[in-house]
Amino acid sequence: MENKEKDLSTALEMTGKSADMMVENSDMTNEAAVVEQPPVGPKSAMVTIIGRPSAGKSTFLNTATGEPVSIVSAIPQTTRNAIRGIVNTSYGQLVFIDTPGYHDSEKKMNLRMRNIVADQLEASDLILYIIDTTRPCAEEERLIVELLEGHQDKIVVALNKIDEKRSMKDHAHKFIKAQLGNVPEKRVLEISAKEDKGINEVLKALYEMAKEGPHLYSEEFYTDQEVDFRIAEVVREQAINRLEQEVPHAVYVQIADLEQRGPNKMWCRAFICVEKESQKGIVIGKGAQMIKTIRLESMKQLRNIFDYKIELDLQVKVDKNWRQRDVTLDKLLK
Numbered sequence: 322m323e324n325k326e327k328d329l330s331t332a333l334e335m336t337g338k339s340a341d342m343m344v345e346n347s348d349m350t351n352e353a354a355v356v357e358q359p360p361v362g363p364k365s366a367m368v369t370i371i372g373r374p375s376a377g378k379s380t381f382l383n384t385a386t387g388e389p390v391s392i393v394s395a396i397p398q399t400t401r402n403a404i405r406g407i408v409n410t411s412y413g414q415l416v417f418i419d420t421p422g423y424h425d426s427e428k429k430m431n432l433r434m435r436n437i438v439a440d441q442l443e444a445s446d447l448i449l450y451i452i453d454t455t456r457p458c459a460e461e462e463r464l465i466v467e468l469l470e471g472h473q474d475k476i477v478v479a480l481n482k483i484d485e486k487r488s489m490k491d492h493a494h495k496f497i498k499a500q501l502g503n504v505p506e507k508r509v510l511e512i513s514a515k516e517d518k519g520i521n522e523v524l525k526a527l528y529e530m531a532k533e534g535p536h537l538y539s540e541e542f543y544t545d546q547e548v549d550f551r552i553a554e555v556v557r558e559q560a561i562n563r564l565e566q567e568v569p570h571a572v573y574v575q576i577a578d579l580e581q582r583g584p585n586k587m588w589c590r591a592f593i594c595v596e597k598e599s600q601k602g603i604v605i606g607k608g609a610q611m612i613k614t615i616r617l618e619s620m621k622q623l624r625n626i627f628d629y630k631i632e633l634d635l636q637v638k639v640d641k642n643w644r645q646r647d648v649t650l651d652k653l654l655k
Contacts, residue, residue, distance in 0.1 A: 361540045364413025366531035369445035371420055371438060371468070373461040376453040377481040381514040382406040382419045385524065388543045388626075407543050412528045414536045418445065442468060447527055448476045450501075451514075455487040458496035466500045473503040477510070477526045484513040549576040551626060552589055556619045556635065560593055563615065564603065571596040572604070573643065585629045594640040604637045612637060 370378045386406040408415045420438045442448060450469065452458065469476060478501070480493045490511060497509050508526055512519030546554075553574040560572055578590040593604055593615070605612045616635040623631045643649045 360411065361409045361414055361536060362412040363533040364528060364531040365416075365534040365536050366413070366446040366527065367416050367418065367444065367537070368447045368449055368527055369418045369420060369438075369441040370449045370451060371442065371465060372451035372481075373453070373465065376451045377514040378419050378451050381449075381451060381479065381481070381512070381520070381523075382417050384514050384517050384520055385417065386543045405544055405546070407538050408524065409540045410524075410528070413531060413533075414538065414540070415524065415527055415531065416537050417449070439468060442472060446475065446532070447530055448472055449479060449523065449527065450476055451479045451481050452493050452497075453482055454480050454490045454493045455482050455485050457489065458493055462496065463500070469501065473501055475530065476501065476504050477508045477523060477530070478504060479510055479512045479514075479519070479523050481512050481514055483511045484516050484518065548587075548627075549579055549589075552576060552579075552591065552619075552623060552631065552633075555622050555626070556591055556593065556615065556633070559615045559619045559622065560604065563611065571600055571644070573640075573649075582632075586632060587627075587629060588632045588634070590634040590636075593635065593637045594643065595637065596640065596642055596644065598639055601637050601639055 370382065372378050383406070385408055388406070406417045406419065408417065418441050420441050448469065450465065452462065478497055480490050480497075482488055483490050494509065497504065510519055510522050510526060512523060514520065544551075553576050556574045557572060560574070564572070573594050575592045575594055576589060577592060578588075580588045582588050593612070595601055595604060603611070604615075606614075612635060616633050619635070620631060620633050623633075640649065
């Protein structure tokens with residue numbers, strides 16, 4: 322067992338997902354260095370990530386895959402859909418589903434997002450439950466535990482943000498022992514998703530539970546997101562991280578047109594949609610400075626994701642009370 326664990330740790334380090342893949346020979350200035358990756362192993366699992374808002378689910382997913390799969394913000398409830406990120410190693414393929422933050426709310430949109438979480442738990446092979454240790458395990462954690470009652474045989478718990486001074490990891494350990502007593506201690510792990518600490522140990526625990534089976538995606542994939550969805554999420558991320566008060570939650574991004582204009586360039590017309598006329602002015606900003614910044618920063622981020630340039634035509638429009646309309650929610654929440 323010890324040798325097996327050592328092999329697994331080595332395999333995880335070789336993925337480049339949470340370790341630096343760098344060539345340290347400074348003499349190789351004129352030669353391309355190629356790092357051979359081992360073939361993807363036989364194990365396969367769909368892993369649902371669950372946790373309350375701002376627990377660090379999206380940060381974990383981005384760190385584990387080594388790519389910006391899910392948008393990250395200090396503002397709670399930025400993830401609205403079930404986002405897939407894929408980790409391939411010599412032990413197999415883990416397909417992670419980053420779900421919206423689970424919390425108690427009777428608002429229509431929040432109820433829809435809670436249903437997304439519940440559906441993903443039923444469909445998953447394994448569950449990664451992420452807890453923010455800087456906050457007490459109170460009512461919202463108990464709501465999550467109720468969802469997990471019948472799934473304790475497939476849960477790994479990650480106690481996140483342990484590097485922060487406010488961390489109450491002992492409190493979190495006691496909560497898990499009391500509420501999810503059938504989850505063994507070796508599957509309750511301490512991590513810092515932001516600082517990339519403990520990520521390999523979480524992957525290791527999941528691989529040990531995963532079974533052999535067919536892979537869902539080719540090994541070159543790290544997400545299954547379509548181009549238009551990725552563009553919309555990047556624009557939304559850049560917008561919500563710059564807007565204040567209630568405006569971020571009132572924003573969604575609509576992709577109106579996508580047009581390939583050459584082998585290395587795509588043109589996209591997109592609208593940042595808000596609920597009220599007063600919010601439109603906030604998004605545009607004085608002298609159109611805010612919308613210009615969102616556009617330029619979005620294009621910069623997209624250049625890091627795609628191997629071609631995406632030219633954005635970005636505008637703002639009002640879609641009055643869209644969070645209360647089923648037809649809009651059906652399009653946005655999947």
